[in-house]
Amino acid sequence: MSAKVLLCRCEDVTLAEVEHAIESGQHDIESLKRFTGFGTGWCQGKQCLIACARVLAARVGELPLAPVTPRPPVHPMPLGMLASLGDAVSVDRVASERASEDEGER
Amino acid sequence: MASRRIDVRAVSKDPTGQVLRALYAYASPDAGAPCTIEHDGRSIAAREGEPIALSLLGAGVDTLSRSVKFHRPRGPMCLRGNCEGCLVRVDGEPNRMACAAPARDGREVRSQNSFPSAQLDVLRVTDWFFPKQFDHHHLMVRYGTTINEVMQSFARKMAGLGTLPERPAEAPLPEEIDCDALVVGLGPVGLSVALALAGEGLSVCAVEEEPFAGGLVRDSLQWHSRDGERLCGAEASDRDLAKLRAAGVSVRLSASACATFDDGTIVIQSDRALWVRAKARVFTNGCHESVGAFGDNDLPGVYTARAAARALRYGVRVGESVLVCGDEDPALDALSDALSAVGAKVHRLTEGERLLEATGSSSVSGALVGRDERSAHKIKCDAIVASTSRTPAFELAGQAGVEAAQDLDRQCFASWADELGRTQRSDVFVAGSVAHGGRSPVRESAVARSVRDYVTKGRVR
DSSP states (O other): OOOOOEETTTTEEHHHHHHHHHHHHOOOHHHHHHHHHHHHHTTTTHHHHHHHHHHHHHHHSOOOSSOOOOSSSSSOOOHHHHHHHHHHHHHHHHHHHHHHHHHOOO | OOOOOOOGGGOOOOOGSSHHHHHHHHSTTTTEEEEEEEEEEEEEEEEEEBBHHHHHHHTTOOEEEETTTTTEEOOOOOSSHOOOOSSETTTTTEEETTTSSSSTOOOEEEOOOSBBBBBGGGHHHHHHHHHOOOOOTTTTTTHHHHHHHHHHHHHHOSSSSSOOOSSSSOOOEEEEEEEEEEEEEOHHHHHHHHHHHHHHOOOEEESSSSSOOOHHHHHHHOOOEEEEEEHHHHHHHHHHHHHHHHOOEEESSSSSEEEEEESEEEEEEEEEEEEEEHHHHEEEOEEEOOOOSBBTSSSTTTTTTHHHHHHHHHOSSSSSSEEEESOOOOOHHHHHHHHHHTTTTEOOOOOOOOOEEEEEESSSSSSEEEEESSOOOOESSSSSEEEEEEEOOOOHHHHTOOOOEEEEETTEEEEOOTTTOOOSSSEEEEETTBBBBTTTTOOOOHHHHHHHHHHHHOOOO
């Protein structure tokens, strides 16, 4: 049996899969991520983002100008703990502040 | 499987005594009371407080989990909370990283996502069914809807990591912290910057995701000089940390910054959430490590160089016969010497050779190496240490609005900052190897002055 080269361990994305995705036209790092699902698992791309970006660079000539957008949480956290933050974080307050800023700009 | 615990009395070929010194902090007979944990019904001898992943590795167990789609065998690779290899169920709680969960007497550790166990998982057939890849875009579309529906319901049952916990999670009240500066990451640069910030008279909160400070210095197998004394990495780091605490910095260990916003930063410290409101945020959170791309690079028994060094510090050798290879890295020589000193047979590659494939069915039993596929030959080994260039952990600073851009010298992405640690966000600073061009020495005192200028004068460039 042939060996697999794993680029993204969390989501079991292989080198063959990334190469296939690039051949089928995913020539920027965000599209490549969406097509293969690399970087969407437990570690959120800590190992695989650069591995996939380098494979892409070898095919299209250069490393992408920027990586994929980093989104929270960067480290896995239990939902219960997020919920425990409750009033401290006060999403409603942040949202209302943003809304009033938008009003001001108009 | 044979024990991989190192007997400190049997250490040889250690002319300067540095291996013994690095080992002694943890492997000495009086470090960590002996205890017993249970793994899939088997009793494992452990030391109180050490990472469970190392208790198991010490007992010769390196296959801890199965991958999510192919059910390929997995084990700890990074030993620092950055990979998925050691996810297990601990005391009824799913998805605990065995490298970050401390051993305690009677703890029950179980495999998840596998049947009957991670060592022998019959769902492995998935891996053989899809020899190259799992193309979920085109899989099943050519079959009739009935087969498709059956397969989908099967796939849905299989999906996900672990099963629900036995008890509802308890979440204690969060702690709210207000400070002038939050420092994320207490490697050598973070320690210096935090100390300099306290010296500037700022109130500082410093968080580090590991249960100790020091980063790469702590895991190094070289001597470090502090106050005219020659110390091992762990001792030097503990001394730096003591100075930081003495300077009045609020230090939080085992504290992972998970998300950062303009209003504050969410930090998870052990079992509790912190909400840190800081006037300025300083990211000194270093780099990620990986093993690079080669055949079956995810087999249990493949480790980063840092993981192998860390295992040594806890008195465990990653294998009896170890292939050490990777990018040019002086740490690899020190690691090879240390592995030899603790009785492992060490293999290195010759000029022009590279690692092509790890071999073995459920964990490493050999490696295929050579200049190319045709000249490949097999080395018999039970562990592979593969080191690649480290890549900046730009994600948190990125969440804070700091641009991550190509760093062509290092062929990676890094957070954009000037030599004073300033970024395009006036309240966010970045220093050390996470920053663009991070190889050059960083002047921690200059970074601290930039932060002070911002906090005290609110100066916006």
